[in-house]
Amino acid sequence: MAGDGSTGSDRPWTQVPRELADRMRPHLDAVADDMIAEIQARVREYDRPPDAPYSSALRTAVERVLHYFVERVADPDGEPESVTAFFHAIGRGEAGEGRSLDAMQAALRVGGMVAWRRIAADAVRLNVPPAALGAIGAALLAYQDELAAAAAAGHAQARAAVAGEMQRRRRRLLDMLLAEPPASPESIADQAAAAHWPVPRTVAAVALGRHHADARQPAFPPDVLADLNRPAPSLIIPDPDGPGRAKLIDRALAGCIAVVGPTVPVAEAGRSMEWARRTLALAERGVIDEPDGVIRSVEHMSTLILFQDEELLAALSRLRLAPLSHLRSSQQDRLAETLLAWLQSGRNANEVAMRLHVHPQTVRYRLRQLEDLFGDQLLDPDLRFDLEIVLRARHMTDRERIMPPARRTASGEVVTLRR
Structure with a gap:
């Protein structure tokens, strides 16, 4: 995440006079105070009392950012302590709390603006030549981008981990719903809560057959439990007879051979799947005509009875x-x-x-x-x-x-x- 002096993005650092680091160090506390005040004034999420944990975390972040910036000016080719890992952790934490990075990115912009304003105001007093001033500005922008990228990477990583865990919970819930004998209502309710899946009044199971080579990968509404990687790809559709649900299902399953089992109470999802799979087997054999759209078991009950034995x-x-x-x-x-x-x-x-x-x-x-x-x-x-x-x-x-x-x-x- 942090540069090592060997990439093109590090060129602004090499053009900043190293002696400026010693001139900046005595002013870091004052700059930090200015940054924190400006951030709290402009970014509502950071407007907290001074003794609040969020304010303490803000000060820690600002001080580390300033310290690293000065150390990098002093030795652009060295390996000073990096704050990119720190911002990567901040990104993970924001995702874990369910927040976006909007506030943090706004704070970075405000902090960069304050830093540039102080440097520009002190340029004459610090005897900074125009070329060096331009290099400092470029370094500030590169630094800001580097920290924002680290936070974004941490945020994405955490979101992917949360999504993966949630998908595992939903697959486990699907297994429980289709189990024979079925799981207890209490177990299903607990797993549904862990998977953030509101337990509906009724469900229909869907058995998936082959997928047309030229068809897109199915995309299902978020309340549909899906596992396309199991030996018998399966779905559970909540409230399948609700308004507009049939058309929604048909659109999602376009390009597949798919059979929707009968609508049943949640505890009988396994029975719906059994009928769906029997219907699918007959459709793949050609016993049941395969239409262009989704096949529904309830329209072929007499055939299912006929081929039961x-x-x-x-x-x-x-x-x-x-x-x-x-x-x-x-x-x-x-x-x-x-x-x-x-x-x-x-x-x-x-x-x-x-x-x-x-x-x-x-x-x-x-x-x-x-x-x-x-x-x-x-x-x-x-x-x-x-x-x-x-x-x-x-x-x-x-x-x-x-x-x-x-x-x-x-x-x-x-x-x-x-x-």
């Missing part, structure tokens, strides 16, 4: 679609598509034709085939319900089957309902 679903599919099993795959696809459309359209052949964009006569031909294959099963409401379940699932996994390999996840074997 895929082995059981596959067994039901084999049982109910057994009449199709001896046909070629292309025949199975056509008849399964027709049967699903028929069940979804209230068993209206003309509507089926419009849905499938085929001639009504073609639909009637296929329906006769289905009647021959399934017989009285098509008359039983319970069996029709089972058929619609397995045919819907079959249709969804058809999307998964044709998904490009790069779109698949690495979460394990995909269960399809082809037979």
Whole structure:
């Protein structure tokens, strides 16, 4: 932080006559008094009673600044005691108290003005040549910049440390909210207070998938708990159903595959995350259509129920679609598509034709085939319900089957309902 005489910023010091240091030393106490009085008059934050700790700290700082300045005039190439570390500590302290550096920087400017005024007034008496006077002015400005930079560095360092600690507390809070079993309300309240996170009435968990290569890094509102570095990147959104929150969430998550779990009480954040992750897994497989915006689990509850137990679903599919099993795959696809459309359209052949964009006569031909294959099963409401379940699932996994390999996840074997 302090110069060592080897940089360009030290040139003004080398041009100041060294003998001026001895002429300045007897006047340092008077200059310090003038500086303190002027600073307290011009900078409101320093206007304290003489016996206040803040006033004592101000005097200590002013005296050290003046002492170092004179010592540097006396020996610009030496290594006198540096006050840059002192000002670095001041910057850290101001940040720790939650204050900006505005008052300190104003005090530095006022102090420099007083010092220059005294030097200019005494220049004739001290027999200071004009060239040396100019060098002193340049040295004062460089010195002021040096101290301000040291304070700013300390302030930034402290703020970064505070921010890092706060981020660690918020990540710990996120872990507690998503823990299974959930942490106690008392533990959550204590950690939330430490993380400066007001506990909301409701939350929604967000599961994040891949991030588009050309998209910006997500930026979240300060009340959102986020950890993008965990194996399963996660968010907790407070009061997700509040005014304007949905649009805010959509903007923040643009460019990501993101699933918002259902809105739940704070203690059930883990359940919201479980649903969000299940929805995300189905979206990445292609079972759930991936829209341009954010996916919301509550809009896909029936699909989540349908794929809750895929082995059981596959067994039901084999049982109910057994009449199709001896046909070629292309025949199975056509008849399964027709049967699903028929069940979804209230068993209206003309509507089926419009849905499938085929001639009504073609639909009637296929329906006769289905009647021959399934017989009285098509008359039983319970069996029709089972058929619609397995045919819907079959249709969804058809999307998964044709998904490009790069779109698949690495979460394990995909269960399809082809037979």
